[in-house]
Amino acid sequence: MGTIYEGKRVLEISDEKGMYCGKLLTMVGMEVIKIEPEEGDPQRLWGPFAGHVEDKERGCFWIYYNTGKKSVTLDIYSEKGKEIVKKLASEADVLIETLKPGKMAELGLGYDDIKAINPKIVYCSITAFGQDGPYAQWNASSDIIPYAIAGNMNECGRPGFGYAPLNIGRNFTYNAAGLYSAVAILAFVRQAVNTGEGGYLDTAAIETAALWRNEDMANGQRFPYKPDRKKVGSAPPFPPGGMYKCKDGSVFIVGMSQWRSLSEWMKEVGMDIGEFDDEKYKIANNDNPDVCSHSDELNALVAALCQNYTKDELYKEGLRWHIPIVPMNSPEDVYNDEHFNERGFFVRVNHPIAGETNYPGAPAKLTATPLTVDQAAPLLGSANEEVLGTL
Amino acid sequence: MTNTKRPLEDILIIDNSWIVAGPHGVRLLSDLGAKVIHVESSKKKDMVRFDHIRLGVKDPKKEGGWVFQDNNRNAMGLQLNMKSAKGREIYYKLVQAADVVVSNITPRAVKSMGIDFETLSQYNPKIISVNASGMGDYGCKKDTMVFAPALNCLTGCTYTVGYEGEEGVGISVSTADDVGGAMLAFSVLQAIAQRDATGKGQFIDLSEAENMLSFIGSTILEWAYNKEQTGPIGNHAYYGPLCPHNAYSGAGRDNWMVIAIGSDEEWQRFVAEVGDEAPALKDEKFVSYEGRKANEKELDDIIAGIAVKHNNRVFAERLQNAGVSAAPVNPASETLADEHLNARGFWNLVGLPETDPRQPDFLISADVPKSMPRNEKTFKPGPAMGQDNEWILKELLHLTGEEIEEAKNDDAFI
Numbered sequence: 001m002g003t004i005y006e007g008k009r010v011l012e013i014s015d016e017k018g019m020y021c022g023k024l025l026t027m028v029g030m031e032v033i034k035i036e037p038e039e040g041d042p043q044r045l046w047g048p049f050a051g052h053v054e055d056k057e058r059g060c061f062w063i064y065y066n067t068g069k070k071s072v073t074l075d076i077y078s079e080k081g082k083e084i085v086k087k088l089a090s091e092a093d094v095l096i097e098t099l100k101p102g103k104m105a106e107l108g109l110g111y112d113d114i115k116a117i118n119p120k121i122v123y124c125s126i127t128a129f130g131q132d133g134p135y136a137q138w139n140a141s142s143d144i145i146p147y148a149i150a151g152n153m154n155e156c157g158r159p160g161f162g163y164a165p166l167n168i169g170r171n172f173t174y175n176a177a178g179l180y181s182a183v184a185i186l187a188f189v190r191q192a193v194n195t196g197e198g199g200y201l202d203t204a205a206i207e208t209a210a211l212w213r214n215e216d217m218a219n220g221q222r223f224p225y226k227p228d229r230k231k232v233g234s235a236p237p238f239p240p241g242g243m244y245k246c247k248d249g250s251v252f253i254v255g256m257s258q259w260r261s262l263s264e265w266m267k268e269v270g271m272d273i274g275e276f277d278d279e280k281y282k283i284a285n286n287d288n289p290d291v292c293s294h295s296d297e298l299n300a301l302v303a304a305l306c307q308n309y310t311k312d313e314l315y316k317e318g319l320r321w322h323i324p325i326v327p328m329n330s331p332e333d334v335y336n337d338e339h340f341n342e343r344g345f346f347v348r349v350n351h352p353i354a355g356e357t358n359y360p361g362a363p364a365k366l367t368a369t370p371l372t373v374d375q376a377a378p379l380l381g382s383a384n385e386e387v388l389g390t391l
Numbered sequence: 392m393t394n395t396k397r398p399l400e401d402i403l404i405i406d407n408s409w410i411v412a413g414p415h416g417v418r419l420l421s422d423l424g425a426k427v428i429h430v431e432s433s434k435k436k437d438m439v440r441f442d443h444i445r446l447g448v449k450d451p452k453k454e455g456g457w458v459f460q461d462n463n464r465n466a467m468g469l470q471l472n473m474k475s476a477k478g479r480e481i482y483y484k485l486v487q488a489a490d491v492v493v494s495n496i497t498p499r500a501v502k503s504m505g506i507d508f509e510t511l512s513q514y515n516p517k518i519i520s521v522n523a524s525g526m527g528d529y530g531c532k533k534d535t536m537v538f539a540p541a542l543n544c545l546t547g548c549t550y551t552v553g554y555e556g557e558e559g560v561g562i563s564v565s566t567a568d569d570v571g572g573a574m575l576a577f578s579v580l581q582a583i584a585q586r587d588a589t590g591k592g593q594f595i596d597l598s599e600a601e602n603m604l605s606f607i608g609s610t611i612l613e614w615a616y617n618k619e620q621t622g623p624i625g626n627h628a629y630y631g632p633l634c635p636h637n638a639y640s641g642a643g644r645d646n647w648m649v650i651a652i653g654s655d656e657e658w659q660r661f662v663a664e665v666g667d668e669a670p671a672l673k674d675e676k677f678v679s680y681e682g683r684k685a686n687e688k689e690l691d692d693i694i695a696g697i698a699v700k701h702n703n704r705v706f707a708e709r710l711q712n713a714g715v716s717a718a719p720v721n722p723a724s725e726t727l728a729d730e731h732l733n734a735r736g737f738w739n740l741v742g743l744p745e746t747d748p749r750q751p752d753f754l755i756s757a758d759v760p761k762s763m764p765r766n767e768k769t770f771k772p773g774p775a776m777g778q779d780n781e782w783i784l785k786e787l788l789h790l791t792g793e794e795i796e797e798a799k800n801d802d803a804f805i
Binding site: 002003004005016020024028043046048050051052060061063064065111124126129130131132133134135138139140141142144145146148149150151152153154155156157158161163164165166167168169170171172175176179180181182183184186187188190191193195199200201202203204206207208210211212213214216217218219220221243250252254256315318319322323324325326327328329330331332333334335337338339340342343345354355357358359360361362363364365366367368369371 | 396397398399415419420423424455457458461508526527528529530531532533534535536537538540541544545546547548549550551552553554558559560561562563564565566569570573574575576577578580581582583584585587588589591593594595596597598600601602604605606607608609610611612613614615616617618619620622624625626628629630631633636637638640644645647648649651652653654657711714715716717718719720721722723724725726727729730731732734735737753754756757759760761762763
C-alpha cells in the first residue's frame with residue numbers, strides 16, 4: 001500500500017553535498033532525477049573504484065550515494081538547458097540544489113522563479129554556510145571547512161596540544177546535511193500535498209554540524225573555555241573506560257561507573273586488584289572522586305584484563321557482566337557481522353558495470369512501508385530519453 | 392509569532408525517550424510544527440537534565456543539562472508514573488489522542504513498560520510507534536549495551552578516523568545519537584505518510600548502528616566490491632582530488648586552521664596569495680593535483696611553516712578573501728560566538744529567572760534547515776518536570792477533578 005511520497009518527482013542538481021539527501025528520498029519511493037553535466041558528475045571519478053578500474057560507473061562513492069536515481073545529462077548553463085530545467089521544475093515536487101548561493105537565481109532557476117510557475121515546489125538548497133550571513137560566499141572545497149567551524153573537530157583527536165584536531169572525513173558532514181534536509185523535505189512535501197503550497201529550505205552544513213552539541217559548547221557558555229582534546233571517539237564519559245588492546249584487535253568499553261562488575265570479573269579470573277577491591281571505588285557515581293583520581297591505575301587493570309581475550313570473547317563477557325563492551329570493527333568485520341546479516345541489513349544490488357554485491361541497506365526498519373535500497377546507481381545519461389523525450 | 396501553518400501542526404507526539412537520540416529526533420519534528428509531550432517521572436528522570444553536558448555549574452539542584460534544554464525546547468512536560476495503574480490508564484488515554492509514540496530504550500524495556508506497538512495499537516490503531524535502540528529490535532546482538540561512542544566503534548566509523556598509520560581514535564561522542572535522531576524523524580515522516588494514505592499506523596525499528604552504516608556506506612561498499620579497507624589517513628582527503636587538505640597550527644598555543652584545495656585554479660589563487668612567503672610553493676611539481684598529491688608530505692610541511700607565523704583566524708579569513716577554502720578550527724566558545732552563525736540567528740539566548748531550577752540563561756539553537764517563510768517563533772527551554780500536567784489532564788484529556796485526585800492517590804504523578 002502506498003504513501004503520499006510514492007512517485008513524487010525530485011530534481012537533483014547536486015554535488016556531494018546533496019547526494020545522500022537524494023538517495024534518502026529514493027528510499028521512500030520518490031523518483032529522483034539527477035541532472036549531471038554531459039561528461040557526468042565529477043564525483044563519479046572519485047576512487048576507490050569497484051574492481052580497481054577507473055571508470056565513471058565504478059566509483060564506490062558515487063555508485064553508493066546515488067542508488068535508485070535516474071541520470072539525465074544536461075548543460076544547465078546553456079539557454080536550452082535552463083529552459084529544460086525550468087520545464088522539468090514546473091512539474092516537479094522537490095528540487096535539491098547545491099550551487100553557491102545566488103547562482104541558481106542568476107540562471108533564472110531560483111526559488112522565486114520556480115515558485116512562480118509551480119507553487120507546490122519544495123526547493124532545498126544545501127550549502128556549506130547557508131544562503132545568507134557573512135560567510136555565505138566563502139569557499140568550501142570539502143566538508144572539513146564547515147566541520148572545523150562548527151566546534152566538534154576541535155575536541156576530536158589525541159590529548160595534547162601538539163596533536164592536530166581530527167576531521168570525521170569521508171563526506172560525513174555533508175551526508176548529515178543531506179539527512180537533516182531530507183527530514184524537512186518530507187514534511188514540506190506533505191504540506192504541499194495538503195495545501196498546494198511548498199516552501200524553501202536553506203540547509204547550512206555548518207549548522208547541522210553545530211547541532212552535535214558537546215560538553216565544551218555547554219561550558220563555553222559560562223566562561224572562556226579552551227579544552228584539551230580528548231581522543232573522544234574512544235573517550236569514556238567516566239573512568240575506567242576507553243579503547244583497550246586485546247588478542248585480535250581492540251575493544252571499546254563505555255565508562256559508566258562499573259568498577260563493581262569489572263572488579264568482580266577480575267577476581268573471578270584470579271587477578272590481584274589490591275587496594276582497588278575497596279568498596280569506595282565501587283560506588284556507582286559517575287563523578288566518584290576515588291575513581292576519577294585513580295583512573296590511570298584502574299585503566300591499567302582493565303587493559304591487563306582485556307589482553308587475555310579476543311574481541312568476541314570480550315563482547316560476550318560484557319553481556320555476562322552487564323558492561324558495555326564492543327569490538328572495534330573494520331568495514332570487513334561489519335560486512336560479515338552475523339547480527340547485521342541476520343537482520344537483512346545488506347541488500348543485493350546488481351550494477352550493470354560495477355557488478356553485483358551486498359550494499360548497506362535501509363537505515364531504519366519500517367514494518368509496513370520499508371525504506372527501499374535495491375536499485376543500482378544509474379549509468380550516465382541512462383534516463384535521457386525517458387525524461388527528456390516526453391518534453 | 393506568525394500565523395503561518397507548519398507542516399506537522401496536526402501531529403501530537405508522546406515522547407517517552409531520553410538522553411540524546413530520541414529527543415533530538417523529536418525536536419526536528421517539533422520544529423516542523425508537531426506538538427510534543429515529554430513524559431518523565433521522578434522514578435526515571437531524563438538523566439541529561441542534570442549531569443550530561445552540563446552548563447559548567449556545580450549546583451546539583453540546578454538542571455544544568457544543556458542538551459536536555461536544547462533538544463526538548465518548546466516541548467510540554469508531563470510527569471507521569473507508568474508503574475501506577477491509574478498512571479498507565481491516563482497514559483493510554485493520551486495514546487488515543489496522539490499520533491506518534493517515541494522511545495529509545497532496549498527492546499525488552501519497551502515491552503515491560505507496556506509501550507510496545509501491539510499494546511499501543513490496541514488503544515489506537517492509527518498510532519505510529521518508533522523505538523531507537525543501538526542494534527535494533529531483533530537479531531543475535533540485540534542486547535548489546537550501546538552508547539553513542541560504542542556505536543562509532545562497532546560500525547567501523549572509529550576505524551577510519553585517526554592519525555595516519557595508527558589505530559582509529561574516532562569521532563565526537565554524541566554524533567551517532569544526533570544523526571540517529573535525525574533518521575528517527577525521517578522514518579516517522581514516512582510512517583505518517585503511510586497513515587495519511589491508509590489510516591494505519593506501524594512500528595519503526597530503528598537501529599542506530601544501521602543508520603551509521605548507511606551514512607558511511609561507501610566505505611563498506613569498498614569492502615564489498617574490492618575486499619579492501621583503509622584505516623585512518625589523518626586529515627587528508629579520502630574522496631576527491633583535494634590536496635593540500637589538512638589542519639595546520641597557527642601562531643600561539645593550539646590555534647588550528649584547515650585548508651582544503653579542490654582544484655588547480657584554487658591552488659593558483661593560494662600561491663598568488665601566500666607564494667611570496669614560501670617561494671617553494673611556486674615549484675612546478677605542485678601545479679597539478681597529481682603533483683601535489685605525490686609530494687603531499689613536503690607540501691604540508693611548507694604550508695605548516697607559513698601557517699605557524701599567522702593568527703589562525705586572520706589567516707583563514709585572508710585565504711577565503713583570496714578565494715581559497717580555509718577555516719579556523721573553532722573551540723566551542725568560538726562556535727558560540729561565531730559571527731556567521733549569529734548573523735543567521737542560529738544561537739538564541741533564552742533567559743530565565745534565577746529562581747528557576749533550570750539554568751538562568753543559555754543559548755538555544757534554531758531550526759535546521761532554515762525554512763521560508765521563516766519560522767518566527769519564541770524558543771522556550773526544555774520543560775520543567777510536569778509543568779504541563781494540568782493542561783494535559785484537564786484540557787487535552789478532559790479528566791474530572793475527581794479522576795485526577797484518584798490518580799494522585801495512586802501515585803500517578805510522582
